[in-house]
Amino acid sequence: MIRFAIATRDELWLRGRRIESRLSHGEAIEDEHGIIASDARDDALVDACARELERLRDAASSIDARVRLVAEARLDGTSATITIALGGISIVTTPEHAAQDYEMLRAVAKRRADVPSALVAGGTPALPIVWRNGSAALLLHEAIGHAAEHEHEPIAWPSWLDVDVPLAMRRATFRDVPLRRMTHVVARQHDAPFELPPRRIEVLLIAGGAYEPLTHEVLLRVAAADLIDGNETRRLAPFDIRATREEIARSLTGAEGETIRYPGVVCSREGQELVVPSAAPVMITVFR
């Protein structure tokens, strides 16, 4: 018999004003007959949530945007997440990184799109893509992580690339059936080739993604990207990239530097949203 217990507090703040507040708690008892779940309260978990929420409020107090704070306590630990939305794009961060990530979001959101996304016809970019801010982790999250969750046969990736994607049984709430899900995605490069193309797309933030298990196709919705042409930088309108995981593996032509934490991946499967910390170095893809 397995016992799962959780408490969650979440708040929605709009430009410094609290407009929503939720408390949720419950437990699930799982045996060979299934799962019996109720909203039973574990006071220790609820108290732990309250402490995390204070930490979240402190970290978010100076953020002038739409902010969702989520404090969660489970039997195996706590988590604290801040989602910040500004100018139609958003990031997911932690109290430790909130100030830094908010500044990055403000900088990205400040620039308006002035180039239509015709450079990405039919989901295939016509130019090399440089994945900044750890965003390549999203590509690998979809192409390697979700493929592994679906127990698809591994495929060949560049020899310079090492991706750590552990899977574990996870669930979003006490009402949910646990599923084999990623716990994190961390990509590293070892002596990868790297040559910055003078004309390129630089991906800054991702709006979302999906992996189609029937066709092994990845969809990435790019929220913010720049078109770089020599010394000129222009903002591209949001666009989608579609490619099979084999095409993605073939497209990876280089990487540089240390692993960079991407500000936030909330992964949804079967309606269960889970945070998956993700990081990757700057990487280059060329789709042919």
Place this chain on the structure above:
Amino acid sequence: MTETYRKRGTVVRWENGTLVRVTENGVAIEDGNFFSCEPERRLPAGRSADILSAAVQQRARTIISMIEPPITIERLVLSHGIAEHDFNGRTWSDEAQRLHLSLIHKNIRALVDSIDDIPRVADALARCDGERDAPARLRLAPCVTAALVPSLIGLAPPNIELWQTAGGIDGKGNAIEAVRIEREPWPNWYRPSYRVRPIRMPLDVRIRCEVIAIERDRPLAVALLAPIDGLTLRVLVDDGERAWPATVRVTRIDAVADEAVWYPYGGGSFGAEMML
């Protein structure tokens, strides 16, 4: 003015072979623009989860027995829930059953939300071959039009009227009346959970068209292959001999039959056979 909503209920869910029984009680308070909610200690509602469990398991066995190779089940989620509601002292109860089934053959996934649609969809899917264009003249099955209804709100062509269907109680304890759906604000409130702030939404919407005669010899779109994207549909078309995936952009509606079936899309919608 402070509004207080209480809900207690039990739901039994069969999710890909795992039986889940959930009991919850909660309260939601809206005070101006501020919304809050939390669980509340009260006795669980109504019938025993054991009775619901037996019924859900039996339905799951029935559905599984309806599917034969080459079709396989990718996802089967069945639920049966009962709930008691209290909004500022007004009380009511309801009961809901849902089915979410995805069937696959080759690389094609068909979505099914009613047990009655399974034989027709499974039969067409088994005969399905490569992508083709949608026929210029096409019928849409009720399961497809029901999913289309929420996208038609505000975009329906002039020969089409959308109506909210009378019956039941909304998320703030008001009776759901028959009204024509034309422009906001919608008269009723949608509240699928006590944890969600209620929103105004047309409920149990049906389509009316002056022309109700359907030409039965047109190919039929029997199922959705993906969630609807605006007025663009990915559907499985069946002409009686061949079946194939196609993309349909709804630009004109010629007729809508008057016999309709309820589906759980949006705040509820009625699907009726439609001719494009």
